[in-house]
Amino acid sequence: MKTSVKLLLALVTAAAAIAPAGAQQVVGWDEAYRQADARIARLTLDEKISFMRGYSSFFFYGVPEKGMPYIYLSDATQGVHMRDNLSDPTMVRQLERSTAFPCPIALAATFNPSLAYKYAEAVGEECRAGGIEVLLGPGMNIYRNSQNGRNFEYMGEDPLLSSAMVAEYVKGMQSTGTVACLKHFICNETEFYRRRSNSIVDERALHEIYLPPFKAGIDAGVGYVMTSYNRLNGEWAGQNADLIQRILRGELGFQGCVMSDWTSVNDTEKVVKSGQNVEMPGRKEFFGEVRELLKTGRITEKDIEKMIRPNIATSIAFGLYDREKYVPELLEKFPAHKQTGYEVAAEGIVLLRNNGILPLAPGRKILLTGRFTEAIPRTGGSTSSSAEVLGYDNVTLTAALRSVYGDAVRVVEKPSREELAAADVVLLSTGTIDVESFERPFALPKEEEAFVRTAVEANPNTIVLVNSGSGIRMGGWNGKAAAVIYGWYPGQSGFTALADILSGKLSPSGKLPMTIEKEFNDSPAKGTMP
Incomplete structure (x- = not known):
């Protein structure tokens, strides 16, 4: 067994021994459900129906005059998404900024569970400052398809x-x-037609590969689980009674609230009877369909009460109804959060190849070129990807390198082959922009691939810097590069960490949390993608 795996097993065992489940619960589950029943008894039928679905896009419904305020939910795992699409933006006082942390697959590359705690603690503090009660993360779908546009949001391919x-x-x-x-429960390992796909998975694979991270989160005391877009063995996950009741509630022992992913369900009767607790954000026709189901006797008011009970009980269990919404003094911790982002990037950056050129001592003349010299590599636009976090004080690759190497860094946007060949050292930035709802090719675009090949062929002192949320095809140039560094989506301080690694101030310690195939034909997902 490799040393890193032994260390990880030891850390997991130690963490399980010292950290009790039910983290930050203020009321036990039995008492929370007792109080929920009392509160439900005070609701009108219309109020009960309203609790069955979301409110204003990213809120759970509330009745403030009955001691049940609206509950605000926000994305995402790698920081606080600055929400600009609320139906009623006056319902919350938005943060003016939030820290852009390295993406979760970069966090996984640290192989450091204690750093995962520190990372999440920082994100949680920014949520509390901004009145966010529920963070829609962590994401934990298993890396099975290197073209999946959301691999960057997850923790890699290994269940342990x-x-x-x-x-x-x-x-x-x-x-x-x-x-x-x-999120997302369960087997949502592709974004290609995620609203149409059917994940066919047998019980052994389900329990050995896909369920363990969810079990770990439930044992850690998580309050919420979000079901996925896809079908599992023929039925949509968000209205799948076998999945929610037998597996999630029964086998995994989950006692909190189950919510659907946004617009992921379609059969209101199945939703009510499946064990789902709240349809997010709720279809326009939802209220009419519920009333028709009541009128025809296909569901009862007791069915509605049973559906909404865990949602209300979870808010009670975690004290969400009875506390100050905003904790503005936590805004003073932004400098510490920025430092945490730097530490995650520093431990998560992976050195894939080094022929001895690194560390790169001061005095070398550097030609810097490529895709992300002036821009921070991130996922798609601010509204197209729920995981997008814009950050502040973002440090570009050029700025980070010049802070270490000064004027020895010369940026050339489109160098000729002769310029590449004449350079002392070439730093070439390449990568992908991954985004929710889409897959992207395993190979870089033809022009980008040709540029990287030209550089490594023209100059044997070419260091390739890759920013991506999952694997890319590198077979055409990997063996010719002097060094290859995988930097993921590094967050606002990630390039500072990269510069410290290039200079030798830091020793690279990141480890790949997934396999990078030579060709997509080597992938478990071959034959499933166009």
């Missing part, structure tokens, strides 16, 4: 590693009073 990181993420998040939500 993912479980260890997820458990500490949940504990760190909930230590702040912000409640975590595990």
Whole structure:
């Protein structure tokens, strides 16, 4: 067994021994459900129906005059998404900024569960400052398809590693009073037609590969679970009674609230009877369909009460109804959060190849070129990807390198082959922009691939810097590069960490949390993608 795996097993065992489940619960589950029943008894039928679905896009419904305020939910695992699409933006006082942390797969690459706790604690503190009760993360779907546009949001391909990181993420998040939500339950390993796909998975694979991270998060005391878009063995996950009742509630022992992913369900009767607790954000026709089901006797008011009971009980269990919404003094911790982001990037950056050129001592003349010299590599636009976090004080690659190497860094946007060949050292930035709802090719675009090949062929002192949320095809140039560094989506301080690694101030210690195939034909997902 490799040393890193032994260390990880030891950390998981130690964490399980010292960290009790039910992190930051203020009321036990039995008492929370008793109080929920009392509150439900005071609701009108219309209010009960309203609790069955979301409110204003990213809120759970509330009746403030009955001591049940609206509950605000926000994305995402790698920081606080600055929400600009609320139906009623006056319902919350938005944060003016939030820290952009390295993406979760970069966190997984640290193989450091204690750092996952610290990372989530920082995100949770920013949530509490901004009045966010529920963080829609961590994401933990298993890396099976290297083209998946959301791999960057997850923790890699290994169930043990993912479980260890997820458990500490949940504990760190909930230590702040912000409640975590595990997503997406379950087998949502592709974005290609995610609203049409059917994941056919047998019981052994389900229990050995896909369920362990969710079990770890539940054992850590998580309050919420979000079901996925896809079908599992023929039925949509968000209205799948076998999945929610037998597996999630029965086998995994989950006692909190189950919510659907946004617009992921379609059969109101099945939703009500499946064990789902709240349809998010709720279809326009929902209220009419519920009333028709009541009128025809296909569901009863007791069915509605049973559906909404865990949602209300979870808010009670975590004290969400009875506390100050905003904790503005936590805004003073932004400098510490920025430092945490730097530490995650520093431990998560992976050195894939080094022929001896690194560390790069001061005095070398550097030609810097490529895709991300002036821009921070991130996922798609601010509204197209729920995981997008814009950050502040973002440090570009050029700025980070010049802070170490000064004027020895010369940026050339489109160098000729002759310029590449004449350079002392070439630093070439490449990568992908991954985004929710889409897959992207395993190979870089043809022009980008040709540029990288030209550089490594023209100059044997070319160091390739890759920013991506999952693997890319590198076979055409990997063996010719002097060094290859995988930097993921590094967050606002990640390039500072990269510069410190290039200079030798830091020793690279990141480890790949997934396999990078030579060709997509080597992938478990071959034949499933166009």
